[in-house]
Amino acid sequence: MTMNKYIELVDKKLDEYLKIEYPESIFKSMKYTVTLPGKRLRPVMCMEACRVFGGNVEDALPTACAIEMLHAQSLIHDDLPCMDNDNFRRGNPSNHKVFGEAIAVLAGDALLSYAPQTIIEQSKNLSAETVLKVLHTFVSAAGAYQLIGGQVADIKSEGAVWENIDGKEMLEGKTKDETLYYIHTNKTAALFKLALKAGAIIAGATDEQIAEMETFGQKFGLAFQIYDDIMDVTSTFEELGKTLGKDAEEGKLTYVTLYGLDKAKAKAQELLDDTRKIISKYNSDIFNGILDKIESKIK
C-alpha cells in the first residue's frame, strides 16, 4: 500500500469515528484538530508495522486512528495559553483560538477517553487479550511515565535556574544532556514507539519483534525531534504551519540550542542511519520513504 493510500484510509476513518452530536461544541472541537491536514506519520507507521509482521492492516486502523487522536490531544493542550501559548497549528488557528480555552481543555480530555474507546469498540477481529495489550501500551505511553512526563520536563527546563553541582548544571538530579534525552524520549519518541509496538502486537508479533519496534521508535523519535528543532530555526511558517523561532526566544532546551545546528544535523543523520540498519530487513517502502523525507530536510 502507498503512503497516500494509508493516509486516505486514516482520514476516512477519523471522519467516520468523530461524529457531531449534542452538545455540538465539544464534538466539533475534538474533530477540528484531529482532522486538520497532517502527515499522519504515527498512524501510518502503526499500520505498516502491522503489515510487515503479517497482520491485516485494517485490523490496525482503529488503533492507528486512536494514536492520531492522542497526538491531536497533546497538540491541543500544548498550544493552550498556560502551556506553549501558540495561536497556530498546521497552518490554522489553534483549537482554543476557535473554541475557547474551556472547550479546548475539555476536547483534549474527551479525546483521551475516546481514543481507547475507539480501540475497544472497533477492534472486533482481535482477541480480548490482544486489545488489552494494545490498551496497556496506549495508556502507558499517554500518561505521566511517558508523554506527559516529557511535556512536564520540557516546561520545567524552559528558562529554569540550573543548580551547579560538582561543576555540572543540574535540574532535579539530571544534567542538561540527560534532561534533553528524557524530554525527547518521552515527549516525542513515546508516540512513535506506541504506534510501532501496537501495530506489531495487533499482527501477533513475537516479544523480540515488538522490542525491535520499540528500538526503531526510540531512534526514529529522537531523530524526528532533532529534525523538528532544526526546522524551528531553518523553516518557514508556510512550510510548517506553526509559529517558528520560539525555541531560542523562550530559552527552550533543544538539540539545536544546546549543541548548535551542525551537531544537531550530524546527530539526526547518525540516528537515521541506525534506524535504517534496524529496519533494512523489512524491505518497507513506507518506512524507507519516511526516513528519506526526514533525511532530505536535514541535509
Add this chain to the structure above:
Amino acid sequence: MTMNKYIELVDKKLDEYLKIEYPESIFKSMKYTVTLPGKRLRPVMCMEACRVFGGNVEDALPTACAIEMLHAQSLIHDDLPCMDNDNFRRGNPSNHKVFGEAIAVLAGDALLSYAPQTIIEQSKNLSAETVLKVLHTFVSAAGAYQLIGGQVADIKSEGAVWENIDGKEMLEGKTKDETLYYIHTNKTAALFKLALKAGAIIAGATDEQIAEMETFGQKFGLAFQIYDDIMDVTSTFEELGKTLGKDAEEGKLTYVTLYGLDKAKAKAQELLDDTRKIISKYNSDIFNGILDKIESKIK
C-alpha cells in the same frame, strides 16, 4: 465491611498506586487532589456493588481507585481559571493554585490515562474479557458522551441566551428542563453509574443486574446533584470545603435556581425514595447509610 473500613482500603491503595517519580511536580500534582480527604462515595459504592453480587471486594479495589482518580481529574480541570475558576477544593487550595495551571492541566490528563492503566495492571484476578468490559464502561463514562458532555452543557448554559421557540426557551434544541436533566445525568450521575456497574461487572453479575445498578446510579446521581445544589445555598464553607453561593451569582442552571429550594428538596426526596425501593432487596448497610446521610441533609 463498614464505610470507614472501605474508605481506609481506598485511601491506602491510592497512596500506594500514586508514587512520586521524575519529574516530581506532575506526580505530586496528581497525588495532591486524588488524596485530599473525601467521602470516597464512588469507590465505596463500586466495592459495595461488587460485594452484593457475591464478588470479592478486593477485586474491585483497583477500579474503585481508578474511578476516584477520574473524579479528581474532573475536579482539577473544573476548578481551572478558564472553567469554574475555583480557588478551593475540599477545604484546600485547588490544584492550579498549588502547582500552576500548566501542571494542573497535565495532571488531569495524566490521571485520565493512569486510571485505566491501574485497572489493567492491578486487576490480576479478572479475565481479559471482564477487564475489557470494565474499561469500556470507564472510558465511555469519562468522555464526551457522558462526563465531558455534561460539563460542556453546564458551561454553555451558564449565562446563555436562550432562544424563544414556540413560547419555549431553547438552547441547542433542548428546553431548560431537558438541559438540566442532561447536565445532571452526565456530569453527575455518570460517575455513580460507572462505579455501580463496574462493581457489578467485576462480580460477574447478570446483564439485568448491571442494568439495575445503572438505574440506581441514575436516580441516586440526580438526587446527589440536587442535594449538592441545595448545599450551595444552605451550607457553609467549613462544611463543604469549597466556595459557596456561586451558582446563583454566575447564572448557573441548577435545580434550585430553576425550580426553587422547596421543589428541589421535594424532588431529591422523591428520587431517594425511588432509590430505596430499587436497592431494598440487597439489605446493604452501606447503600442505606449513604442514602440516610443525604436525606438528613435535605430535611
